[in-house]
Amino acid sequence: MKTSDFDYDLPAELIAQEPASVRDGCRLLVMDRATGALQDRIFRDIVDYVRPGDVFVANETRVLPARLLGAKRGTEGAAEVFLLREAAGPEPRTNRVAFWEALVRPGKRLKPGSGAVVDFRDAAGAVALSAEVVDWAPHGQKGERIVRLSTTLPSLDEALHAVGHTPLPPYIHDYAGDEELYQTVYSRRESSAAAPTAGLHFTPQLIDRIQEAGAVWETVELEVGLDTFRVVDEDDPTEHAMHTEYYTVPERTVAAVRRAKESGGRVIAVGTTSVRSLESAWDPTADNGAGALVACDRAATSLYLLPGSAFHVVDALVTNFHVPRSTLMMLVSAFSTRENVMNAYAHAIAERYRMLSFGDAMFICSSGNGRAPF
Template sequence: MLTSDFDYDLPPELIAQEPAPVRDGCRMLVMDRHTGALEDRIFRDIAEYLQPGDLLVANETRVMPARLLGTKRGTGGAAEVFLLRQHGTPLENKSALWEVLVRPGKRLKPGTGAVVDFTDAAGEVALSAEIVNWVEDAQKGERLARLSTTLASLDEALHAVGHTPLPPYIKDYAGDEELYQTVYSRRESSAAAPTAGLHFTPELIDRLREQGVGWETVELEVGLDTFRIVDEDDPTKHVIHTEYYSVPQHTVDAIAETRARGGRVVAVGTTSVRSLESAWDAEAGTVTPRDRETTSLYLLPGSEFHVVDALVTNFHVPRSTLMMLVSAFSSREHIMAAYAHAISERYRMLSFGDAMFIH
């Protein structure tokens, strides 16, 4: 097995630069994971492939306003701070340490007193970031920044100055940032959206519930490494990123009930897959509750799936761990044939693109 086995030619014009006009009106490629048989459908048709007693499990994380554009104090030079994750506990309501990426890196080094100020819509400084240290074992030059504000809280300040980050392959999108959030998102904890869920509408979820399909959630805090391609020729040498995830008791109970009545567990997105399979307790032979634990689960062809029976997903970046995950869920041959079909049929690809349903 080589990383190049999961590569394919992605025409740049097929990378969706904006969401579908109607969330559940996008296209959906349906694939039988065992035979590779394909059908071209519309996303709302997923109701025809779900049975009473099936259970959908979605990642309810919400994308933070993590992209901060400001100026370096003292010089006025443009600077960007990208929030990755909070470091430790808040120092107080108006101050906290965060792990961040910065640009320009050479001018925002720890120990130099570098501070970046961010202004609100009225032009007033609402948030400041002092670069105080390097992150231990950093892979991409991550730094620790002390965020502080004069507003009532950091949360208020972030929403006054921050922007929802979009994937690097989406250029110049100026539409509604809320369209890069799922309709069921809750706590802001991610740097990227769990994009398979972008296709669901409240009306579709209600219709599925009326049909007897269950709906439960997990939370996995999606990091920027979700966009990272595998550089090693041997994919087994790749060190996958670590993310925090939670699986609540009510979801564990719903999975047990689904299994008892012969229904299927349908993961909405690869992040839900990683959460559910990470929560599998082999000794107990069941899923167990998890509360913000870490996972570095790496699913490759040959990996076993204990919890997930079907998968709603998007089309993924070539040579990514996500290509390997969906190949593990079906087979490399079936997935590559499906992608070749999608490209020939001009499906819209990646985060804002069309969907797949693998069952």
């Protein structure tokens, strides 16, 4: 197995630069998990594949306004701080002070120990938030720093919403639309640097229809990091160091999955982040060694799913189209086969599907299930 096995030619004009005008009106490529057979549908048609007893599991995390554009104090030179995850610091967290791991730009002028501070101004021109570069992040792979955030406003949350921007993937350029369209309609706590994009296609009405068809809707939370967009640089994908993310699987979701399995229903993961959450929470020692899904509260995972990996929980997958040579291409290939996935991508490109985060979707499931068999 080589990383090049998960490469494909992605025409730049097919990379969606804005979301579909109607969330559930995008295209849906349905693929038989075993045979690779394909159907071209519209996303809202996913209801046709639902059967009573199924449980959909979605990642309810919300994207932080993590992109901060400001100026270096003392020089007024343009600077950017991109918040990745909250970190431990030498002083306690308060409403107005916290430490974060972050990417900074320009890196050469914002080095730890230099006293560098970046100020961020609100719409009225007042400094609402400041970031002091205090240290290198432990195990940082791209020169991440630890920054000390501080504000004179009542809270850091208020300050972030006064100056921050929703980060978009690097392949989306000059998007000037509604940033809320890069949030799922069911998102809750702000904890991610990127959206769980498979969920962008669902509307409240579509979720209602799924439940009316006899399925259950449950959630997990995985704090999505920027590494979700990274390509694998190593020729041998097994040598790639998988990033660590934090996930939560509540007891109610564990119970819903258990009921679905006992009744013959399927566990349908909405997005690869839901897959990683559920499969990370599988404990092979639980249930007297039979293995079971267990509840977790902000546990760490670096689960890396490659062809040959076992899936203990997930039976079907809603997913977007992914960047070539990425760990996500490897995950979906593991869920079906590399050949099926590459054939599906070739079909999507030939049929001019819209690709990546703002693009169209796939539903990978077993044939013959629901009211629209292959």
